[in-house]
Amino acid sequence: MVYTEEMRAVSPTHPPAAWIGGKRQLASRLVGMISTIPHVTYAEPFVGMGGVFFRRPAAPRSEVINDRNGEVVNLFRILQRHYPQFMDTLKFQITSRREFERLKACDPATLTDLERAARFLYLQKLAFGGKVNGQHFGISHGQSARFNLNRLAPMLEDVHERLAGVVLENLDWSDFIDRYDRPGTLFYLDPPYFGSEDDYGKTLFGRDQFAAMAERLKRLQGRFILSINDVPEIRETFAGFAFHQAELTYSVGGGKGTAARELIVTDRNGSAPTKPSTRF
Structure with missing residues (x-):
């Protein structure tokens, strides 16, 4: 990659915890696609644990x-x-099943922000398959404790350094896009997969939002890359955009993998993007 005045080199790091649909297999391809699109603002409406964000080298x-x-x-x-x-x-x-169950039962609203963050990280590190909703204590045969601060501390320090200067938002995806959409913005969208909308919480994202998202992306001033599962309903909803197919293997908790197909949806298909203006 050639680093222009808009881009700087950064050190890729690991996400702080597992996350269902965390893009581990697809990240390198997505990062490569992101690197080909000139942009002065990078924006993620569904960051999760940052499976793509933290792996970018620029x-x-x-x-x-x-x-x-x-x-x-x-x-x-x-x-x-x-x-x-x-x-x-x-x-x-x-690492303790009893502590896991105690913290899972705890109402985060009763905790300080530091305690909330510690609780959330602990549950995500130990939950089977990186699940967010309906968590269960995960076990790893033949491996050391999954919550080991000696291994976790260096990675969290890298995450801390990588987040310097990054703006954090807690908005609905549509409000977020409206706020940051302009020429020169590149959005990477990783919404819940079709058929798995409740995996992140029953009130966070409904199936009707896919059609709303497709309509909003048609009016986008910036550029976008979207990753989603490859099913007929998604192909129909996002018809008119460019589709790039990916063959993957889904596995949870180290179990036997199953073949799967995902789609990378983009606004253009291989055309050379123009350099965005730095004047907003």
Whole structure:
């Protein structure tokens, strides 16, 4: 990649925890596609644990990440602004099914923001398959404890450094796009998969939102890349955009994988993008 005045090299790092639909297999292809599109603002409406965001090797001056899940945004805000205090909160935490169940039953509204972030990270690190909704304690045969601060601390420090200067939002995806859409913005969208809308919470994203999203993307001033499962309903909803097929293997918790197809949807199909203006 050639780094222009709009782009700078950054150090890729791992997301802080597992996340269902976390893009581990598809990330390198998505990152490659992102790198071919000149942009002065990078924006993610559905950041989750940042499976693509944190793996990018270059970034523009302006980066904005968003999620409707307030626990996600609180974790990133704490890692960004209160990293030393957060590490003190985690210092004596151990991997324990009993502790997992205790924290899962705890109402996050009764906790401080530091405690909320620690609870959320702990549950995500230990939940089977990186599930967000309906979590169960996961076990890994032949491996060490899954919540090990000696291994976790260096990665969290990298995440803390990577989040410097990044704007965090807690908006609905449509409000987020309306706020940041302009020439020079590149959106990467990773919405819940068709048929799995409730995996992230029953009130966060409805199936009707796919059609609304397709209509909004038709009016986009910036550019976009969207990743989604490859099903007929999605192909029909996003007809008119460019489709790029990906062959993957789905597996959960190290189990036997099953073949799957995903779609990468883009606004253009291989055309050379024009360089965006830096004047907004």
